[in-house]
Amino acid sequence: MTHPKFNFRLARLVFLLWAGVSTASGLSCTKDAAAPQTTAETPAAPETHLVSSTLIGEYSAATLAGRVSEIPIAGALVKYPIRVYRLNYTTLNTDGKAITASGALLVPVTTQALPLLSYQHGTIRPDDEGRAPSYYSQSSEVWSAVSVLASTGYVVSAPDYIGYGASKAQPHPYEHGASLASASLDMLRAAREFAAKEKLTLNQKNFLLGYSEGGYATLALHKLMEEKAAGEFTVTASAPGAGAYHKSAFADYILKSDEPLSFLSTYVWVLDTYNRVYDINRPIPFYVNQPWAAQLQANLYGEVPSHAKELFTAPFRQGILDKTDQQMLTAFRANDIYDWQPKAPLALFHGTADDYVPFFNSQDAYNAMKARGATQVQLRPIPGGNHFSSAATYTLQAFAFISQYY
DSSP states (O other): OOOTTOSHHHHHHHHHHHHHHHTGGGOOOOOOOOOOOOEEEOOOOTTOOEEEEEEEEEEOHHHHHHTTTTSTTHHHHOOSOEEEEEEEEEEEOTTSOEEEEEEEEEEESOSSOEEEEEEEOOOOOGGGGGGSGGGOOTTSTTTTHHHHHHHTTOEEEEEOOTTSGGGTTSOOOTTOHHHHHHHHHHHHHHHHHHHHHHTOOEEEEEEEEEETHHHHHHHHHHHHHHHHOTTTOOOOEEEEESOOOOHHHHHHHHHHOOSOOTTHHHHHHHHHHHHHHTTOOOOHHHHBOTTHHHHHHHOTTSOOOSOHHHHBOHHHHHHHHTTOOHHHHHHHHHTOOSSSOOOSOEEEEEETTOSSSOTHHHHHHHHHHHHTTOSSEEEEEETTOOTTTHHHHHHHHHHHHHHTTO
């Protein structure tokens, strides 16, 4: 059944909202008086995940519309006020040890039974961690478009991931599929525990959305839910966008390239994560030529050259391309999430001109899933879209896709 609140006008609003998020400094946002920052502590038992919940504030329909005041139809489209909570919950770090993580929970103010929607955010640099969902800042992805989505009738679970919010003392395991998925799943578990505690009624539907790193996290979460948590959750529909799902092929693409690549500073972060998480523990100069190796040792997120052959050492490139570097190749394969058989409806959105996360990541996933017999997977190209220009279209079309199953 089509969601009654999702029509062409809402689709257009979402499109414009996302465009507004990309240029958030131009928006004038008004916030209701926040509720007192009281924290309701829930003792953590072995079978529970929720540690604590804090009400950040309650926001009226008028306030949500005011965040997009430049769009005249906004006031007519927002349905429910929302309450926003910061949840702290228990999850496992990459070393298997329990830690406290956090996220935002956006709850429409209504007595109706509503579905859960897990929203996985895109890349956040550690020096900009205030954009993580649990801070609910004006610069975060959840402030505008996702808040409007919640107000139409979704309880939105937005994990910070490990490395932000309550777990900011930990390094973020960038593009590590297992921990992105488990942190997101444990946030969903905490959201359900919170709903039971607060007597909020959830139905049994669960939707998944996310773009860029969030797209990768969304597909990893979908896989984990169907393969390991099917007794707890059923994925109703999933719509990841522009994720780097085929890590092994992506490595070859980068290290063979003679063209300038704008994302190499983030790829260094990926390598650093795998080097640490999989106990490879090589020094940065093994991967990166000087003088950038020394600079990255001081600041991992600094500027680097745009040509892979200038940045990365010849021995490292040769080991990957010749398939002799078994340690790193094993790490890449462990994070390949393109080749499995999803059961729930899945739409893979991707700009065909994406030069940040190339389109072949979604094409390879679609081909592999169809070959395994998946019957409800779709490839949804965004013609001519690059990684950034496609975000608005992704939001429009992904919301429309999941609304079919509301």
